[in-house]
Amino acid sequence: xxxxxxxxxxxxxxxxxxxxxxxxxxxxxxxxxxxxxxxxxxxxxxxxxxxxxxxxxxxxxxxxxxxxxxxxxxxxxxxxxxxxxxxxxxxxxxxxxxxxxxxxxxxxxxxxxxxxxxxxxxxxxxxxxxxxxxxxxxxxxxxxxxxxxxxxxxxxxxxxxxxxxxxxxxxxxxxxxxxxxxxxxxxxxxxxxxxxxxxxxxxxxxxxxxxxxxxxxxxxxxxxxxxxxxxxxxxxxxxxxxxxxxxxxxxx
Amino acid sequence: xxxxxxxxxxxxxxxxxxxxxxxxxxxxxxxxxxxxxxxxxxxxxxxxxxxxxxxxxxxxxxxxxxxxxxxxxxxxxxxxxxxxxxxxxxxxxxxxxxxxxxxxxxxxxxxxxxxxxxxxxxxxxxxxxxxxxxxxxxxxxxxxxxxxxxxxxxxxxxxxxxxxxxxxxxxxxxxxxxxxxxxxxxxxxxxxxxxxxxxxxxxxxxxxxxxxxxxxxxxxxxxxxxxxxxx
Numbered sequence: 001x002x003x004x005x006x007x008x009x010x011x012x013x014x015x016x017x018x019x020x021x022x023x024x025x026x027x028x029x030x031x032x033x034x035x036x037x038x039x040x041x042x043x044x045x046x047x048x049x050x051x052x053x054x055x056x057x058x059x060x061x062x063x064x065x066x067x068x069x070x071x072x073x074x075x076x077x078x079x080x081x082x083x084x085x086x087x088x089x090x091x092x093x094x095x096x097x098x099x100x101x102x103x104x105x106x107x108x109x110x111x112x113x114x115x116x117x118x119x120x121x122x123x124x125x126x127x128x129x130x131x132x133x134x135x136x137x138x139x140x141x142x143x144x145x146x147x148x149x150x151x152x153x154x155x156x157x158x159x160x161x162x163x164x165x166x167x168x169x170x171x172x173x174x175x176x177x178x179x180x181x182x183x184x185x186x187x188x189x190x191x192x193x194x195x196x197x198x199x200x201x202x203x204x205x206x207x208x209x210x211x212x213x214x215x216x217x218x219x220x221x222x223x224x225x226x227x228x229x230x231x232x233x234x235x236x237x238x239x240x241x242x243x244x245x246x247x248x249x250x251x252x
Numbered sequence: 253x254x255x256x257x258x259x260x261x262x263x264x265x266x267x268x269x270x271x272x273x274x275x276x277x278x279x280x281x282x283x284x285x286x287x288x289x290x291x292x293x294x295x296x297x298x299x300x301x302x303x304x305x306x307x308x309x310x311x312x313x314x315x316x317x318x319x320x321x322x323x324x325x326x327x328x329x330x331x332x333x334x335x336x337x338x339x340x341x342x343x344x345x346x347x348x349x350x351x352x353x354x355x356x357x358x359x360x361x362x363x364x365x366x367x368x369x370x371x372x373x374x375x376x377x378x379x380x381x382x383x384x385x386x387x388x389x390x391x392x393x394x395x396x397x398x399x400x401x402x403x404x405x406x407x408x409x410x411x412x413x414x415x416x417x418x419x420x421x422x423x424x425x426x427x428x429x430x431x432x433x434x435x436x437x438x439x440x441x442x443x444x445x446x447x448x449x450x451x452x453x454x455x456x457x458x459x460x461x462x463x464x465x466x467x468x469x470x471x472x473x474x475x476x477x478x479x480x481x482x483x
Binding site for chain 1: 380382383385386387388389390391392393394396400401404405408480481482483
């Protein structure tokens with residue numbers, strides 16, 4: 001089992017409070033989408049969960065295993081932080097593929113360096129993941145030869161190669177041309193169907209509505225509203241949520 | 253003197269130029285790396301010490317630095333640099349009684365290490381932080397991220413500026429004649445005063461041109477080899 005418990009996370013950058021007490025639970029197999037306007041703290045939250053930022057306060061646990069406790073975070077060694085990161089995968093808005101490596105090498109690099117099996121095992125699994133994202137014919141291409149949508153699919157395969165408990169997406173389609181978002185969203189949707197636990201920060205309202213089990217609406221560093229897609233999109237309680245959704249829909 | 257005799261006579265000098273070139277590159281290029289890391293250090297005193305050092309070394313003419321390393325041992329420590337100092341590895345190349353090449357090698361190495369360090373620093377700092385983060389979230393260590401992800405991208409970016417410095421280096425070796433080290437231009441000058449032959453002075457240019465031509469081809473190949481990816 002891998003249930004994620006986020007409890008009372010605070011994060012400040014200088015004097016700006018970005019996260020002001022975030023708590024939520026994510027059960028295994030669930031997909032939660034985090035929506036909200038820019039500057040609401042969505043990305044910072046995701047970065048805290050992936051240990052790219054250290055929260056000032058709060059706890060992060062997977063089942064009974066407390067990965068982070070704000071009371072004694074200075075005690076986390078580099079090795080522990082790396083250990084913690086392995087529970088999560090992160091797909092970035094700007095892909096961040098390694099340009100000097102082929103598609104296959106991008107996917108196999110980390111498992112090979114961290115000795116997650118024999119080279120044959122790792123390559124076989126990587127090929128399978130690349131097939132899963134539909135890029136078998138691009139196996140030996142370099143990132144510069146791929147479209148944005150293809151690059152993002154490789155990034156997803158790369159994250160999956162480390163077999164994370166929870167896969168996180170930071171606005172995975174925001175840097176893509178509109179006609180390329182579909183192929184990436186489809187991959188995420190397939191992952192949902194295969195039972196992956198995922199956290200998706202997104203601006204794609206329609207997508208959030210269709211694949212999520214839970215929607216978190218964030219505003220000004222707090223969770224303004226949390227609920228099923230039906231609750232949030234059809235019966236939003238908070239004024240801020242209503243306002244945000246109205247604006248998002250108007251744009252469309 | 254025949255053309256061949258002049259050529260061989262000048263070649264004796266050019267061997268010294270090549271020696272300075274090779275030693276500077278082999279010692280200066282690695283030495284630049286710790287200097288670059290110091291300049292990027294989070295430990296402020298080390299960072300500023302390194303920045304001041306680079307400022308001084310890049311801020312003073314190389315010729316003056318050669319004089320400093322030539323005279324300092326005698327003036328400060330009372331052990332003057334003598335022509336008679338022999339280095340065993342040089343004797344193997346038929347270069348004897350060239351004690352004054354030591355301060356030249358030291359000055360060149362220190363000077364070029366500082367220039368190289370700035371190229372390295374620029375290259376390392378130009379890699380987006382997203383590349384590091386992509387490695388970190390996969391669970392890699394800092395040193396794995398640097399060695400397996402960042403380094404090759406840095407190398408690709410620094411090849412053109414490094415090529416520039418390397419080409420400048422072979423021509424800078426002529427500065428060694430300020431302390432009477434008989435490099436190629438000094439040798440040609442000798443012919444001018446002793447044999448009344450002026451043309452060898454201009455002929456020395458051909459030596460540099462051929463060598464720079466070779467360097468251009470080699471460095472071009474390196475650049476081409478890294479052309480397969482964009483970074």
